[in-house]
Amino acid sequence: MHLSDEDIAHLGKLARLDLTPGQRHTFAEQLSDVLDYLDQINQGDAGQVAAHLPRRSVTPLDLRADTTSPSASADLTAQAPHREGRLVASPPTI
Amino acid sequence: MDVKHLSIVELHAAYSKRELSVEAVTSAYLDSITKRDGSLHAYLTVLGEAAMSQADVLDERLRKGEKPTGLFGVPIAIKDNMCLAGTRTTAASKILDSYIAPYTATAVQKVTDSGAVILGKTNLDEFAMGSSTENSAYQQTANPWDTTRVPGGSSGGSAVAVASQQALVSLGSDTGGSIRQPASLCGVVGLKPTYGRVSRHGLIALSSSLDQIGPFARNVSDAFSVYQAIVGRDAYDATTLEEAAVNHTVLAKGISGLRIGYLEEAMLEGMDEEVIARVKEALAFMEKAGAKIVPLTIPSAKLSLALYYVIVTSEVSSNLARYDGLRYGVAQSPVGPTFEKFTTANRSHGLGQEAQRRSILGTYTLSKGYAEKYYNRSHELMDVVAQDFAAAFRNVDVIFGPTTPTVAFKLGEKFNDPLTMYLSDIFTVPANIANLPAISIPIGFAHKLPVGGQFIGPRFGEGAIFQAAAGYEAESGYMNLLAEGLA
Numbered sequence: 180m181h182l183s184d185e186d187i188a189h190l191g192k193l194a195r196l197d198l199t200p201g202q203r204h205t206f207a208e209q210l211s212d213v214l215d216y217l218d219q220i221n222q223g224d225a226g227q228v229a230a231h232l233p234r235r236s237v238t239p240l241d242l243r244a245d246t247t248s249p250s251a252s253a254d255l256t257a258q259a260p261h262r263e264g265r266l267v268a269s270p271p272t273i
Numbered sequence: 274m275d276v277k278h279l280s281i282v283e284l285h286a287a288y289s290k291r292e293l294s295v296e297a298v299t300s301a302y303l304d305s306i307t308k309r310d311g312s313l314h315a316y317l318t319v320l321g322e323a324a325m326s327q328a329d330v331l332d333e334r335l336r337k338g339e340k341p342t343g344l345f346g347v348p349i350a351i352k353d354n355m356c357l358a359g360t361r362t363t364a365a366s367k368i369l370d371s372y373i374a375p376y377t378a379t380a381v382q383k384v385t386d387s388g389a390v391i392l393g394k395t396n397l398d399e400f401a402m403g404s405s406t407e408n409s410a411y412q413q414t415a416n417p418w419d420t421t422r423v424p425g426g427s428s429g430g431s432a433v434a435v436a437s438q439q440a441l442v443s444l445g446s447d448t449g450g451s452i453r454q455p456a457s458l459c460g461v462v463g464l465k466p467t468y469g470r471v472s473r474h475g476l477i478a479l480s481s482s483l484d485q486i487g488p489f490a491r492n493v494s495d496a497f498s499v500y501q502a503i504v505g506r507d508a509y510d511a512t513t514l515e516e517a518a519v520n521h522t523v524l525a526k527g528i529s530g531l532r533i534g535y536l537e538e539a540m541l542e543g544m545d546e547e548v549i550a551r552v553k554e555a556l557a558f559m560e561k562a563g564a565k566i567v568p569l570t571i572p573s574a575k576l577s578l579a580l581y582y583v584i585v586t587s588e589v590s591s592n593l594a595r596y597d598g599l600r601y602g603v604a605q606s607p608v609g610p611t612f613e614k615f616t617t618a619n620r621s622h623g624l625g626q627e628a629q630r631r632s633i634l635g636t637y638t639l640s641k642g643y644a645e646k647y648y649n650r651s652h653e654l655m656d657v658v659a660q661d662f663a664a665a666f667r668n669v670d671v672i673f674g675p676t677t678p679t680v681a682f683k684l685g686e687k688f689n690d691p692l693t694m695y696l697s698d699i700f701t702v703p704a705n706i707a708n709l710p711a712i713s714i715p716i717g718f719a720h721k722l723p724v725g726g727q728f729i730g731p732r733f734g735e736g737a738i739f740q741a742a743a744g745y746e747a748e749s750g751y752m753n754l755l756a757e758g759l760a
Binding site: 182187190191193194195196197198202206209210212213214216217218219220221251254255257258260269270 | 371372373375376576578579580582583590594597599604613615616617618620621624629630632633634635636637638640646647650651654691692695
């Protein structure tokens with residue numbers, strides 16, 4: 180599998196990462212090698228096994244009771260750089 | 274007597290007889306950090322004042338007649354991807370540079386409740402992504418056996434803290450070998466419990482399907498004490514299970530009569546010949562001590578590393594999406610002009626190279642058209658590997674092999690070659706993929722550096738690997754190793 184510099188730029192946009200041309204080129208080379216290695220899961224015996232596997236069953240989780248308990252929200256919001264009363268002030272980004 | 278040479282059992286005996294105070298022991302370890310960490314860089318944060326206060330409280334309990342049990346008065350270091358309320362918790366990332374944890378991770382709370390004294394938070398690869406601790410945004414931790422070499426990773430700081438007597442024991446996290454690989458390279462004991470044994474609540478997530486917290490120690494008995502303190506069902510982690518506890522009597526059972534499997538695939542081309550020699554010697558030694566050595570073959574195990582990197586990078590891209598400088602993480606960029614530009618600038622500045630590389634790859638493996646081929650297929654094949662291991666455990670009690678293909682490598686040697694770096698985890702990832710407990714213990718030296726051997730057990734079979742590891746350790750004498758100059 181070969182990833183181009185343009186592929187990496189597109190993936191960077193999806194991952195919200197602004198990559199320099201140098202990074203794009205390095206990642207394209209490195210990740211093409213890594214993908215070649217990862218593709219063994221779709222080749223040979225592994226590919227045949229996977230093609231005949233039953234769908235993975237989902238086991239219901241043993242969920243805890245849906246009860247309320249004291250919240251740490253005050254401690255969490257205390258770390259926000261800007262607050263106004265009970266509200267967290269965020270930069271205007273719209 | 275150097276109190277740093279004492280095991281937990283010996284410390285407790287000295288506390289009981291009032292020959293030692295917790296304050297004296299804590300102070301000795303803090304002095305050791307002052308003396309040694311300037312060159313080794315194991316700690317990101319030292320909590321000296323809090324540790325001495327905690328020691329005072331414990332000494333008062335001793336004066337009132339309390340008998341020390343569990344981790345009472347045991348100086349411990351915590352990997353800096355576990356939350357400790359009121360302290361800086363960075364996961365060695367610039368994006369969490371100013372994060373003060375508002376709550377304490379369950380495993381950390383459990384060691385505190387058991388009486389441990391927390392000395393500080395240790396260095397790691399950023400968000401636990403790496404095998405050398407070189408990906409930390411803050412500092413490069415050095416291997417105490419040779420400071421020009423890596424300590425392994427990602428829990429390199431926790432391994433070095435224990436190996437250099439800057440803590441008696443420590444906590445690390447293991448997603449693909451991040452406890453066992455540095456334990457092997459630093460000459461200490463490291464355990465990855467079965468997924469579900471230890472709560473991940475308060476552990477900053479790398480790969481939620483695989484992450485597991487476990488101990489480092491300088492002997493198997495001390496590792497067992499930490500393990501006992503941290504296991505159990507936790508209402509805050511729905512993936513934890515209440516399984517039968519392991520009785521400490523397994524530590525004295527010995528290896529005679531154990532059926533020890535040996536993976537024939539474990540000898541790779543290009544592997545260090547001296548490491549192969551130490552593994553073969555260990556097998557011969559165990560056979561002489563009465564164990565039955567059974568050759569095994571598990572062909573699907575060789576897929577583990579590829580499955581591991583698909584699952585980890587996919588889950589990394591999801592788990593790290595929250596660090597945008599608004600919901601989580603430091604906002605570096607000036608305001609706006611759009612949400613996308615704001616968060617992109619923060620992430621690009623705050624996340625290191627490996628975090629970015631894995632986020633990119635994970636975005637690819639989860640993207641439309643590729644998720645089925647990579648992520649979903651990997652989870653299906655994980656079940657195949659797990660079934661093949663389960664079948665093997667019908668004929669053996671434990672599986673033994675090398676922990677790593679080489680001894681500690683030079684700083685910078687693999688830093689720019691991610692695939693080669695990833696291959697250093699080739700023997701540790703199968704236990705994560707098949708969800709099995711595994712322990713690395715010292716089995717000798719190669720090129721004057723420690724070599725680790727790994728026992729893998731059946732799911733929730735920690736008892737078997739503790740028995741094998743303690744039995745081998747007692748017979749071989751490879752325990753409490755200290756590099757020259759640190760003795």
